[in-house]
Amino acid sequence: MLGLDRRGWRRGDTEDGGRITRMEKDLPGGQLAVIDLHPGFVVGMVAAHADQTIAAVRVSPPGAGRWDTRNTVPPARLDPVIASELLRDLTGIAA
Numbered sequence: 001m002l003g004l005d006r007r008g009w010r011r012g013d014t015e016d017g018g019r020i021t022r023m024e025k026d027l028p029g030g031q032l033a034v035i036d037l038h039p040g041f042v043v044g045m046v047a048a049h050a051d052q053t054i055a056a057v058r059v060s061p062p063g064a065g066r067w068d069t070r071n072t073v074p075p076a077r078l079d080p081v082i083a084s085e086l087l088r089d090l091t092g093i094a095a
Contacts, residue, residue: 001037001052007089009033011041012066018043025089027082030062031073035090057090 004023005011012022012034021040025033036055059073060066075083 001035001041001093004035004089004093007092009035009089014043015040024066025086027059028079031082032060032064032066033086034058034060034066054090057086059086 001023004025007025009023009025011020012024014020019040019042021037023035023037027033035057038053038055040052056069058069059078060068061071061073064071078086
């Protein structure tokens with residue numbers, strides 16, 4: 001998961017207990033791709049939870065709050081190039 005930074009992803013905000021439970025990537029046109037992780041990483045102890053589960057993947061439209069899970073872009077409305085790049089990133093971490 002942490003290798004996604006080489007593909008333009010960044011760690012989400014640090015939550016209570018120093019946990020990071022999401023990865024985010026800015027997309028063209030102001031969209032934001034979000035991967036929700038479980039159990040997430042603990043800052044300073046990223047190896048403590050080496051196995052991660054992808055709980056959800058979504059794309060938020062421009063202007064939507066990053067925590068808004070109801071306001072998302074349907075996969076069929078994504079630009080084909082953006083969709084392909086997101087799938088490449090996701091399959092790369094699953095390998």
